[in-house]
Amino acid sequence: MRISELSRASGVSIPTIKFYLRESLLPQGTPTARTQADYAEGHLHRLRLIQALTEIGGLRLRDVRAVLQAIDDQALGTHELLGTVHHALGPHLDGEPSHDEVQAIAEVDRFLGALGWRVSQQAPARRTLARALTTLRRMGRDADAGVFEPYARVADELAAREVATVSSTGSRLEAVEGAVVGTVVFEAALVALRRLAQEHHSARRFGPARRD
Amino acid sequence: MRISELSRASGVSIPTIKFYLRESLLPQGTPTARTQADYAEGHLHRLRLIQALTEIGGLRLRDVRAVLQAIDDQALGTHELLGTVHHALGPHLDGEPSHDEVQAIAEVDRFLGALGWRVSQQAPARRTLARALTTLRRMGRDADAGVFEPYARVADELAAREVATVSSTGSRLEAVEGAVVGTVVFEAALVALRRLAQEHHSARRFGPARRD
Numbered sequence: 001m002r003i004s005e006l007s008r009a010s011g012v013s014i015p016t017i018k019f020y021l022r023e024s025l026l027p028q029g030t031p032t033a034r035t036q037a038d039y040a041e042g043h044l045h046r047l048r049l050i051q052a053l054t055e056i057g058g059l060r061l062r063d064v065r066a067v068l069q070a071i072d073d074q075a076l077g078t079h080e081l082l083g084t085v086h087h088a089l090g091p092h093l094d095g096e097p098s099h100d101e102v103q104a105i106a107e108v109d110r111f112l113g114a115l116g117w118r119v120s121q122q123a124p125a126r127r128t129l130a131r132a133l134t135t136l137r138r139m140g141r142d143a144d145a146g147v148f149e150p151y152a153r154v155a156d157e158l159a160a161r162e163v164a165t166v167s168s169t170g171s172r173l174e175a176v177e178g179a180v181v182g183t184v185v186f187e188a189a190l191v192a193l194r195r196l197a198q199e200h201h202s203a204r205r206f207g208p209a210r211r212d
Numbered sequence: 213m214r215i216s217e218l219s220r221a222s223g224v225s226i227p228t229i230k231f232y233l234r235e236s237l238l239p240q241g242t243p244t245a246r247t248q249a250d251y252a253e254g255h256l257h258r259l260r261l262i263q264a265l266t267e268i269g270g271l272r273l274r275d276v277r278a279v280l281q282a283i284d285d286q287a288l289g290t291h292e293l294l295g296t297v298h299h300a301l302g303p304h305l306d307g308e309p310s311h312d313e314v315q316a317i318a319e320v321d322r323f324l325g326a327l328g329w330r331v332s333q334q335a336p337a338r339r340t341l342a343r344a345l346t347t348l349r350r351m352g353r354d355a356d357a358g359v360f361e362p363y364a365r366v367a368d369e370l371a372a373r374e375v376a377t378v379s380s381t382g383s384r385l386e387a388v389e390g391a392v393v394g395t396v397v398f399e400a401a402l403v404a405l406r407r408l409a410q411e412h413h414s415a416r417r418f419g420p421a422r423r424d
Contacts, residue, residue, distance in 0.1 A: 011310055045352075052347045058303065079418035086407045091270065091400075098223055117412040118419070125404035132401040135264045139393050140257075150373065151402045152409070154366040159409035161362065163417055181351050187406065188303075189344045190363045191399055192337035195298045197364070197371035198395065200329040205375055206291035207330070 003029070006039045010047045017047065023061065025050055025068060049177060057184035063088035071176050078166065081176050085183055086123065093127050100137065104130035104145075111145035115152055162186065215241070218251045222259045229259065235273065237262055237280060261389065269396035275300035283388050290378065293388050295332065297395055305339050312349065316342035316357075323357035327364055374398065 007014045020026040029037030053059045070084040108129045136143040219226045232238040241249030265271045282296040320341045348355040
């Protein structure tokens with residue numbers, strides 16, 4: 001298909017597609033004339049994946065590139081790929097941790113150790129948790145890492161199910177793309193549903209009475 | 213305290229504090245000299261809240277302003293405040309929904325209706341869910357809104373607990389700030405824990421064997 005058809009089918013504008021081509025996020029099409037190229041289903045699929053990562057996952061362009069390179073790296077196993085995706089998803093907490101954050105990181109490490117979870121020392125989510133704990137304390141709450149216990153329990157339940165559904169049949173590309181999309185899309189869905197559920201329970205507790 | 217002490221106590225740089233003062237996110241201090249002012253505990257507290265919203269919540273400055281105004285609006289009830297926070301948290305999906313997204317929105321509405329959740333038609337999370345569903349389909353998955361069912365179940369469980377812990381004693385400021393911080397901080401923690409749990413289960417299924 002031509003670039004105009006690729007644009008129509010994906011809902012991505014032609015300038016954006018040209019930008020992705022220039023940035024090598026999208027492979028070049030097959031040249032059909034000096035200024036024209038032909039694009040295949042694979043291009044459309046890749047374009048949709050890029051959209052999913054940027055729109056739903058909120059990934060920066062450099063992180064999209066890292067994820068796509070990991071997908072295309074045949075030598076990379078599913079577990080390593082997932083690590084790349086998690087790293088790309090951020091958040092990117094830069095800078096040296098403050099004194100109270102260093103202490104919180106140690107507490108989070110003990111908490112994760114007690115759960116028996118097998119997670120890398122470099123996982124950015126460790127620092128996110130430590131930052132969350134530090135924030136609670138700075139805002140005046142008397143909290144320790146145990147405050148995360150109910151969240152860890154449901155996270156464990158969801159993740160066990162999710163990892164079990166990663167396809168072990170089908171192509172490697174299907175499996176890894178499925179893992180990437182699943183991680184990003186269901187994270188957005190979980191966050192959205194928690195907010196909706198909060199609204200629902202808040203309406204029941206604090207909202208105006210409803211005539212049912 | 214002086215601005216330098218405020219900076220030290222909060223970990224926020226003086227230029228950033230001055231920026232917040234100019235943008236009226238932080239109230240002015242009490243003038244003590246032509247170029248000096250005195251800041252109180254309330255300033256430190258507000259500064260930490262702004263940091264929580266931007267760093268952990270990833271809120272844009274205009275959204276931080278909306279949340280702070282809602283907190284300061286004495287006429288606003290807890291339920292309305294939570295709506296403001298949710299709206300500020302985004303994501304901000306702009307533009308007209310595409311044809312398949314319009315259809316997905318209708319499906320999400322039926323799904324939420326079947327759950328019996330009392331949520332506003334304007335809740336941005338509705339569109340997030342619809343976008344998530346559309347993305348799954350565009351990536352080739354044969355999914356309907358029922359795919360969100362396990363996520364809705366745990367979201368409901370967490371939200372019921374969270375709303376129940378919103379303080380009904382103490383000052384209004386404590387209650388609403390607590391609700392804001394809880395929403396933002398535990399969302400970040402939940403996302404971080406799901407990723408860690410995925411890594412753990414992925415390591416068990418796909419990773420190298422561990423000698424325990």
